[in-house]
Amino acid sequence: MKNGSCCMNLLNRNYRRHALPALALLLAAGGASAEKLVMPKGMGGVPDIGAIPCEVYSEMVRIAPLGSRHSLITWSAGYLQAVTGKPLQEVVNAADRTGPPWTYDRLGDELTAFCTANPKAMTRDAVLSVARALEAKQGAAK
Amino acid sequence: MSEANTIAQPAPAKSKLWKPPIVGLVTFVLMFLAVGLGHTMMVMIEHYLGRQTTLAVSPLLGFSGIVMLWYGVKSKNETFQTWIGFFGGIVVWMCWVEFFYMWYGRMNWGMLPRMDGLTGEGPLEISGTYPEYMIMGATVGLLLMMLCFYTFDKDTRCNMFLWFQDKLGLREGLGESTKTAKDRNYAIITFMETFFVTWFCYQWNLLTFDPGLMGKGNLFLAVNLGSVFIAVVWAGFCFTRLIQFKRTATALRYAIPVGNIAWVNVEILEKLDLMSHEVFLDPWSHTLEASVLFGALVTLVVLLLLAPKKPSELGRRAAPATK
Numbered sequence: 285m286k287n288g289s290c291c292m293n294l295l296n297r298n299y300r301r302h303a304l305p306a307l308a309l310l311l312a313a314g315g316a317s318a319e320k321l322v323m324p325k326g327m328g329g330v331p332d333i334g335a336i337p338c339e340v341y342s343e344m345v346r347i348a349p350l351g352s353r354h355s356l357i358t359w360s361a362g363y364l365q366a367v368t369g370k371p372l373q374e375v376v377n378a379a380d381r382t383g384p385p386w387t388y389d390r391l392g393d394e395l396t397a398f399c400t401a402n403p404k405a406m407t408r409d410a411v412l413s414v415a416r417a418l419e420a421k422q423g424a425a426k
Numbered sequence: 427m428s429e430a431n432t433i434a435q436p437a438p439a440k441s442k443l444w445k446p447p448i449v450g451l452v453t454f455v456l457m458f459l460a461v462g463l464g465h466t467m468m469v470m471i472e473h474y475l476g477r478q479t480t481l482a483v484s485p486l487l488g489f490s491g492i493v494m495l496w497y498g499v500k501s502k503n504e505t506f507q508t509w510i511g512f513f514g515g516i517v518v519w520m521c522w523v524e525f526f527y528m529w530y531g532r533m534n535w536g537m538l539p540r541m542d543g544l545t546g547e548g549p550l551e552i553s554g555t556y557p558e559y560m561i562m563g564a565t566v567g568l569l570l571m572m573l574c575f576y577t578f579d580k581d582t583r584c585n586m587f588l589w590f591q592d593k594l595g596l597r598e599g600l601g602e603s604t605k606t607a608k609d610r611n612y613a614i615i616t617f618m619e620t621f622f623v624t625w626f627c628y629q630w631n632l633l634t635f636d637p638g639l640m641g642k643g644n645l646f647l648a649v650n651l652g653s654v655f656i657a658v659v660w661a662g663f664c665f666t667r668l669i670q671f672k673r674t675a676t677a678l679r680y681a682i683p684v685g686n687i688a689w690v691n692v693e694i695l696e697k698l699d700l701m702s703h704e705v706f707l708d709p710w711s712h713t714l715e716a717s718v719l720f721g722a723l724v725t726l727v728v729l730l731l732l733a734p735k736k737p738s739e740l741g742r743r744a745a746p747a748t749k
Contacts, residue, residue, distance in 0.1 A: 320545060326638020328560060329538035330550070340550050344539065348557055351536035 334359040334408040338399035341407045345396050353392035360391065360411045367415065379418045386418065444733045447669030453677040454668055456726040457685025460516075462692075462706040463723055466716060468520055469707055481529040488521030498613030502741035505731075508675045511616025512682065518617075519624050524558060531557025540637070554697070555635065563632040569625055576622075581605045584619075607738075616679055627686045630657075631693045650694050661688040674730050675739045 321331040328348075330336055333355040344352040361372035368375055376386040384390070391414065398410035471487075472480045491514040498510030531537040537557035543550040576587045580600035591597055633639060634653050640646040664684040671677035695701040709716035 322545065324638065325641060326540075326636060327538075328540045328555075328557065330541055330544060336550060340552075343552055347539050347552055348532045348537060350533055351538040351557070354536050355538065 329355060332359075334363070334406075334411060336407050337403070338405045338407060338410065339403035341399045341410075342396070342403065345399075353396060356395050356407055356411065357388065357391050359407070360395065360414060363408075363411050364415055364418070375418055441734045444674070446672060449674055449677045449733070450665070450669035450671050450681070452726055452730060453671075453674070453681035454665060454684055454688075456723065456730065457678075457681040458688055459685075459719060459723045459726070461685055461689040462703060463720060464516055464520070465703070465706045466709050466720070468524060470709065471520075473710075481525055481533065484521040484525035484529070488518050488525075491515070491517030491521065495613055495617050498617075499611050501613065504612050504739045504741060505675045505735055507611065507613035508616045508678050509731075511613040511618075512620050512678065514613070515617040515620025515624070519621055523562070523625075527558035527561045528556070531561050537561075555632075559628075559632055562628055563636055565625075566629050566633060569622075569629055572622070573626075583610075612675065612679070616682070619679060619682055623683045623686045627690050630690055631697075634694070635697055647698075650698060654691050654694050657687050657690040657694075661691075673736055673739055674733050675735075678730070 323329070323331050329344075329351070333341070333352075341352065341356065357372075364370070364372055364375045370378075376391070379386050394414045394417070395407075395410045398413050399405070399407065402409065475483065494510050494514040494517065498507050498514065501507050501510070535557070537560060539557060540553045540555040540560070541550060542548060542553045576582050576584060577590050577594075578596065578600070579587070581603045582588065582591075583603075591600065630653065634646075634649050637646070640649050661684055664680070664687065668677060668680050668684055671680060692701070692703050696703055705712040705715045705719065
């Protein structure tokens with residue numbers, strides 16, 4: 285009890301010693317606004333192609349089809365790598381076993397078609413839709 | 427427009443209409459409208475042929491401008507040479523520069539357009555700086571190098587380069603021009619003038635709009651308002667000279683830079699959200715207005731074709747005096 289009391293006191297003393305700076309840091313962290321992602325000013329495109337409205341993406345595809353489609357395919361590759369642990373090539377290879385092949389063009393077509401059909405959705409929804417389709421194909425292949 | 431028709435004009439007479447400032451006014455309005463309707467022509471070609479077809483046939487379409495030029499260079503009629511040089515220059519610029527860059531930027535290199543509203547200051551949307559214009563901006567060094575040729579060319583008759591030569595003390599070193607007016611072929615001169623003036627004015631706008639150079643804050647605003655000031659003064663100064671012209675062919679050539687420099691203001695004011703030239707870019711949404719403007723352009727062209735010409739404009743030169 286005595287030892288426990290001692291430790292409690294030490295803890296309290298430590299707690300009191302660190303509480304104020306910790307509180308100050310917490311307040312400072314809470315008060316600081318998050319940095320807006322800003323690209324180099326001369327560049328084209330957006331900082332996060334997966335987080336823009338589909339109607340904006342569709343307009344980007346209309347003006348610059350190759351670059352816009354490639355950007356979202358690249359974003360999809362990152363997403364699929366995070367979810368499946370596999371690079372995009374392996375994911376589409378697995379999906380190729382059933383149905384029509386998932387070529388680079390088809391990936392772009394599927395993403396673009398989703399956004400055309402769902403202008404109010406976000407581009408990440410298009411990626412999710414394609415990821416689900418790829419997953420379903422892989423599931424069917426197993 | 428045919429050479430025969432142009433040559434078949436009535437013999438020049440003292441016209442009460444075609445004299446200063448009417449000649450200059452008409453050619454200025456025509457060239458100013460031509461810049462705007464040049465945009466319309468591009469979007470209409472792309473719309474009706476489809477982008478893929480347009481980009482595929484643009485090398486051939488551009489070559490038609492060279493065929494026009496070849497036809498014009500062979501002519502002895504200055505008015506015809508001027509018109510053909512102008513239209514040939516427009517066609518070649520449109521097909522071999524704009525459509526080529528469009529293919530490279532959008533379809534080959536996979537570039538993305540610049541976007542507005544990235545920092546949340548407005549809706550996220552595509553700015554007017556498409557990939558082809560980002561490529562074009564990078565040609566500024568090439569343009570300046572080419573302009574050096576005209577700066578150091580003793581045969582140039584462009585007032586701006588003559589002014590540079592004067593201020594740089596080049597006149598003596600370069601010597602007298604070896605060419606007289608009759609040695610000049612106005613088809614190739616107007617062709618190159620149209621091409622370079624268009625290139626120069628594009629560069630002017632593209633560099634002052636480039637957020638990588640100017641940012642999007644005070645510097646951007648200051649530079650672009652400064653550009654408006656320069657463009658108004660420059661175009662205004664040239665306009666005061668233009669309205670003194672009597673010969674339609676000379677006035678047409680002089681009006682090419684005047685109209686283009688004046689147009690620089692339109693692009694800047696549009697960029698600053700102070701006006702819009704949407705009527706030229708989306709004629710389907712402004713059918714009546716676009717039709718009226720097109721009708722006005724055609725009328726001005728016809729008026730200028732019908733205007734009385736001096737013998738020298740028609741390739742008929744006075745015979746040398748004999749004893």
